[in-house]
Amino acid sequence: MGTIGQHLLNGMMQGTIYGLVAMGFTIFFGVMNVIKFSHGDVLTVGAFAALVAVWATSALGMPVYVQFIAAFIAAMILTAVVGAGISHFLIMPLRNAPPLNMLLMTMMVGTLLREAIRLFFPNGTNPQRFPELLPAGGFSLGRSFFRFDALILIVAGVASIGVVYWIINRTKFGLAMRAVAEDVETARTMGINFARVIPLTFALGSLTAGFAGTIYGLYYSEINYGMGLLLAVIGFTAAIVGGLGNIWGAIIGGYLFAGLQTLVVAAMPSMSDYKNVFAFVLIIVLITWRPTGLLAERGSERV
Amino acid sequence: MTGRLIVQDIYTAYDRADVLSGLSIEVVPGTITCILGSNGAGKSTLIRSILRLTPPRAGSIAFDGITLDTMQTHDIIGLGIACIPEGRRIFAxxxxxxxxxxxxxxxxxxxxxxxxxxxxxxxxxxxxxxxxxxxxxxxxxxxxxxxxxxxxxxxPKLLVIDEPSLGLSPLFVQENFNVIRRINETGVTVLLVEQNVNQTLAISHYGYVLSQGRIVVHGTPAVLSADAEVQRAYFGGAH
Structure with missing residues (x-):
């Protein structure tokens, strides 16, 4: 049984991961009107890349902080490359195809990535232990115990959400991204090379998933080839609830979903295995009440 | 002065049917050159061809001596062509x-x-x-x-303006034409595509009349105002 503080911390951690995943969905949808179902499996690729990086750096006898940084860098680089590749070789050529074909294609790419990890990663069918790289301790505040690693990961996650938000809203690349999202043709007549901006956008959306996958591994100390599936469903749900295409909506949706899960666990500890069931039921009610999402078509954040 | 655009015998099609067939124009540096034509004459297609949003299937387009025929839209913009699109198309x-x-x-x-x-x-x-x-x-x-x-x-060296008066109040249309004239006076070459004959000819140095994907007549504003084709196309067949 946890205390309020621990529930809060756990909810924040999950919400950050969900928010990062949801941001990817919302970015892809904003810029290409694509629902990219391989997103969760790209996250898994990131988590496994992080694991390999940790193995490699620790085999070389490097200090723990190098392993930690290497995990994130490897995950982000590989997911960025995979995301840009999917966009350049599959999504761009299919961009005038019916949306259902696109959906199907991204689902198949996801399955392909997932199966590739399962079959080709050593012992890939079984869950993999993710080494603990962060200080194990923590501190007590009242009746709550706060783990250092959780706090560090939450700060890192929130900071990365902030960085992505900053890139979209404050940089020249973000400006080009938003221009392409709103009106590709006019963006092109302003001198924007959309054939480059779109893969870079997918790289950005995908590396946030790689980042999230690494956080997941470090926090839960275990990853498996199917971890991306549920995270994708939850991230997609969060993006829809927040209003697909709206960055703030995705972030809020992510924390909302985690909040609902945490509420279930806190209120009915014996039912904690059912937390996703309860959370999804509440989400179904929510989207029936607001079919366009909480923030749809209101702000200027659509990318 | 730069901004010379030469469009030579282009054919542009969506799917199969040619919308432009054998169209040639020249925009002389420093001028305002207008393309007049009614709805569906192919005016917007001409702009799309120049910017290669819809690349012509035959013919050739050159800007300041550089051929655009293998270029991408963003590279063409990089040569010093800017576009004010039809319907404004601002990023809302x-x-x-x-x-x-x-x-x-x-x-x-x-x-x-x-x-x-x-x-x-x-x-x-x-x-x-x-x-x-x-x-x-x-x-x-x-x-x-x-x-x-x-x-x-x-x-830009060349500013391509597509139907600037579309959907604006008459007062604003006049103001818009004044702005275009002032921009031209700062040395920017202008290619102006319009339906609004009188105000367009009033500020243009040279004009082409486009009908069914071909240039039917071209000349100075004085010549065009007097031309029977233009009369027929725009003033209700007053011949």
Whole structure:
């Protein structure tokens, strides 16, 4: 049984991961009107890349902080490359195809990535232990115990959400991204090379998933080839609830979903295995009440 | 002076049917050259061909001696052509300043961007007041200013303007034409595509009349105003 503080911390951690995943969905949808179902499996690729990086750096006898940084860098680089590749070789050529074909294609790419990890990663069918790289301790505040690693990961996650938000809203690349999202043709007549901006956008959306996958591994100390599936469903749900295409909506949706899960666990500890069931039921009610999402078509954040 | 555009015998088709067939025009540096034509004559297709949004299937287009025939749209913009599209097409979910900054996408120096922003704000003081406002929440006339200002941010050699009077109040149309004339007087070559004959001819140096994908007549405004084809096309067959 946890205390309020621990529930809060756990909810924040999950919400950050969900928010990062949801941001990817919302970015892809904003810029290409694509629902990219391989997103969760790209996250898994990131988590496994992080694991390999940790193995490699620790085999070389490097200090723990190098392993930690290497995990994130490897995950982000590989997911960025995979995301840009999917966009350049599959999504761009299919961009005038019916949306259902696109959906199907991204689902198949996801399955392909997932199966590739399962079959080709050593012992890939079984869950993999993710080494603990962060200080194990923590501190007590009242009746709550706060783990250092959780706090560090939450700060890192929130900071990365902030960085992505900053890139979209404050940089020249973000400006080009938003221009392409709103009106590709006019963006092109302003001198924007959309054939480059779109893969870079997918790289950005995908590396946030790689980042999230690494956080997941470090926090839960275990990853498996199917971890991306549920995270994708939850991230997609969060993006829809927040209003697909709206960055703030995705972030809020992510924390909302985690909040609902945490509420279930806190209120009915014996039912904690059912937390996703309860959370999804509440989400179904929510989207029936607001079919366009909480923030749809209101702000200027659509990318 | 630069900004010479030569369109030579182009054929452009969507799917199979040719919308432009054997069309040739020349835009002389320093002038305002207009393309007149009714709806469906192929005016917008001509612009799409020049910018290669819909590349011609035959023929050749050159700008200041450089052939555009294998180029991508963004590279053509990089040569010094800017476009003020039909229907303004501002980025509604961006602020006014962000819209102008997209216009300056190919300008890398922040100082140059600042100078050009200041210049656009000088031409349209209204935009300066509204710099942080979402462009989509502005009036049609203000959006037209955003669209024109955005087209000026690269300091283009050739400005292609597609139907600037479409959907604007008569008062604003006149103001718009005055702005276009002033832009031209600063040395920018203008290719103006319009339906509005009288006001367009009043500011143009040379004009082409487009009908069913071909140039039917071309000449100076004086020649065109007197021409029977133009009369027939625009003034209800008054011959």
């Amino acid at each position: 979910k961006m602020t006014v300043e962000e819209n102008l900054r997209v216009g300056a996408y190919l300008v890398s120096s922040e100082r140059a961007i600042q100078m050009r922003l200041a210049k656009v704000y000088e031409t349209f003081p209204r935009l300066k007041e509204r710099a942080k406002q979402l462009a989509g929440t502005m009036s049609g006339g203000e959006q037209a200013m955003v669209s024109i200002g955005r087209g000026l941010m690269t300091e």
